Every structure is written in C-alpha cells, then in structure tokens.
Amino acid sequence: MKPDYTLRKFPASRVATVDVYSAGVRRHHISALLEIDVTDSRNRIRALRRNGKHISFTGWIIYEISRSVADFPASTAYLAGRRRLIQFRDVNVSTMVEKEVNGEKVPIALIIERANEKEMEDITSEIERAREKPFTGKDLVLHRSSARYERLYVKLPGYMRRMFWRYLESHPRMAYRKMGNVMVTSLSMMGKINGWFIHKTVHPISVGIGSVIRKPVAVEDEIRIREILNMTILMDHDVIDGAPMVRFVKDLTERIEKGTGM
Numbered sequence: 019m020k021p022d023y024t025l026r027k028f029p030a031s032r033v034a035t036v037d038v039y040s041a042g043v044r045r046h047h048i049s050a051l052l053e054i055d056v057t058d059s060r061n062r063i064r065a066l067r068r069n070g071k072h073i074s075f076t077g078w079i080i081y082e083i084s085r086s087v088a089d090f091p092a093s094t095a096y097l098a099g100r101r102r103l104i105q106f107r108d109v110n111v112s113t114m115v116e117k118e119v120n121g122e123k124v125p126i127a128l129i130i131e132r133a134n135e136k137e138m139e140d141i142t143s144e145i146e147r148a149r150e151k152p153f154t155g156k157d158l159v160l161h162r163s164s165a166r167y168e169r170l171y172v173k174l175p176g177y178m179r180r181m182f183w184r185y186l187e188s189h190p191r192m193a194y195r196k197m198g199n200v201m202v203t204s205l206s207m208m209g210k211i212n213g214w215f216i217h218k219t220v221h222p223i224s225v226g227i228g229s230v231i232r233k234p235v236a237v238e239d240e241i242r243i244r245e246i247l248n249m250t251i252l253m254d255h256d257v258i259d260g261a262p263m264v265r266f267v268k269d270l271t272e273r274i275e276k277g278t279g280m
Contacts, residue, residue, distance in 0.1 A: 032124065033172045033179070041183040042218030047252040048260075050267055051214045056230060057245040059277035066280060076113075076227065077142030080202050081279050083225055084109040084133035086270040087200055093266050094199040094222045095257040096190030103257055104190050109134040110198030112221065115148045129198050138279060187220070197221065205229075214250050222257055226250035247274070 059078075066073055087094055091105045098104040111133040114125035128148045130141060171179065186193045201224035205215060210229040217226050228248030235244040251270075253263050273279070 035125070037176075037179050037183060038220055039218045040180065041187070041220045045218075045220065046255045047219070047224075048255050048263060049216055050251040050253070050263075052247075052249045052251065052267070052271065054247045054249055054271055054274050055235065055244050056247045056274060059274060059280070060230070060245055062277045062280045071139060072142055073138045074142040074145065075230075076202075076204050077145060078138050078277075078279065079204075079225075079227055079274070080111055080113065080130065080133055080141050081136070081138045082273045083200065083202060083270065084111060084136075085279065086266065086273055087223065088134040089269065090262065090266040092258050092262055093253060095254075096193060096199070096222060097256055098190050106194050106199055108132045109200055110194065111200045111202055112198040113145070113202045113204070115145065117149075127197070131198075133200075183220070193220075199223070201225070202227065212248070214248050216250060217252070219252055222254045224252040226252075 060075070063073055063075065063078060087109050094109065095103040095105045108131065111130040113128050113130065115128045116123050117126045128145065130136070130144055133141060171182065186196065197220070199222055201219045201221040203217060203224065204227035210231060212229065212231050214228055215226055217224065226249065228250065230245050230247050232243055233246050234241050235246065237244065251267060
C-alpha cells in the first residue's frame with residue numbers, strides 16, 4: 019500500500035528565513051498599513067518607458083524609499099549598547115530576488131548598496147542582473163562572496179544559529195555590513211491581493227510592497243477610479259519615536275504619490 023504523504027528535504031535556503039523571523043519577533047516594530055494613490059506616478063513611469071527609459075515599479079519604489087530614508091536618518095538607526103544609537107550615512111537596501119535552487123523557487127537576499135546615490139534605472143538594472151545571474155547556492159547574499167563560516171551556517175544546530183543572530187544584533191556595524199539598514203520586500207509580482215501582509219524583519223525599517231488595486235476614491239469631491247498601492251511599513255520603536263515616524267511616513271507617501279524622482 020502506497021503512503022498517503024510525501025517527504026521532502028527542507029530547503030537549506032529557508033533556514034535563514036526561519037531564523038530571521040524568530041529574531042524579528044523580538045523587535046519592537048510598529049506597523050503602518052497604508053493605501054497610496056500611485057495613479058499619476060505609474061502614468062509617468064509608462065511615459066518614461068515609451069521614451070526609452072528602463073525603469074521598473076520596484077526599482078522606482080526603492081529609489082523613493084532610499085531618498086526619504088536619507089532625509090530621516092533616525093529611522094534607520096541601530097541600538098549600539100543600551101544608551102547609544104548609531105546612524106549610517108549610506109542607505110543600503112536589502113531586497114529579495116526569487117531564484118531557482120535545486121528545482122525550487124526561493125527568495126535570496128540582494129543588497130543594493132548606497133541606494134540613496136543611485137538613479138532609478140541603475141537600481142532597476144541591478145535587480146534584473148541579480149535575477150538573470152545563475153545562482154549556485156554557495157552564497158547567502160547575491161553578488162557577495164560568503165565567508166566559509168557563513169556557508170556553514172545552515173548546517174549548524176538551531177541554538178547556535180540563534181546565538182549568531184543575538185551576536186549580530188549586539189554588533190550594529192557588522193549587521194549593517196551584512197544586511198544593510200533598510201529592507202524592501204515585494205509580493206506584488208505574485209498576483210493581486212486586495213490587502214496587506216505583515217512581515218517580520220531584523221532591520222530598523224522595512225517596507226512591504228503589496229498589490230496595486232484599481233478602486234473608487236474621492237478626488238476633489240468626485241469619485242474616480244484610481245490605482246492604489248497597499249504598503250506596509252515596519253519601524254523600530256526602540257530607535258525612533260512616534261512623531262518622527264509620522265513625519266517619515268508622510269514624506270514617503272508624498273514622494274510616492276507625486277513621483278518626485280521623475
């Protein structure tokens with residue numbers, strides 16, 4: 019009699035995902051669930067593409083996020099001990115690129131360094147190069163050569179891996195070098211869902227890009243059909259207070275709605 023189940027080996031690439039979630043639940047993140055009108059900005063992106071510009075929606079969003087974060091550096095501070103905060107000059111954005119590993123599609127981290135100094139086309143090209151480059155599974159982060167001890171990470175028992183994350187949390191300079199200070203994750207490419215997803219992260223700030231949904235919106239006393247982006251922002255309440263959070267969210271929302279970079 020054939021068994022009524024199948025057994026599969028747990029993908030090694032998902033080990034770090036599980037550990038990041040476990041570390042993330044210890045963070046005191048505040049979640050902001052936003053609806054942002056991106057109708058005008060998406061029209062501008064389409065116009066730029068018709069004129070030969072190579073810009074993706076995700077590349078443009080990362081561009082706007084990195085500019086806004088650069089204007090509000092407190093939003094990406096790390097705790098350095100109990101009574102100090104450390105802010106880094108550059109905005110290094112960690113994002114996820116789906117790659118095929120051993121026949122399965124899994125998200126692999128890509129660090130876009132100094133995103134606040136790059137143009138939309140540069141960010142778009144960097145993401146696309148990462149998607150097209152063959153992935154051997156030897157490195158934990160795309161475009162970076164992992165040290166030997168990092169490659170051995172997935173083979174360690176759980177308690178030792180958790181020790182690594184506690185060590186990383188207490189050494190912000192190393193955390194910044196390994197994973198940046200901003201996380202941007204997008205599920206919009208998987209299909210349209212009218213809602214938000216609440217993710218977890220070990221970063222000081224993280225942005226979850228959801229779907230763009232056409233829905234009726236009140237605009238200048240009229241009901242119009244607009245393109246609305248569902249977005250989630252997580253901010254570490256240990257390093258930034260509520261009022262600065264609101265100012266940052268307001269600035270980012272205005273940038274995205276107006277398409278300031280275009």
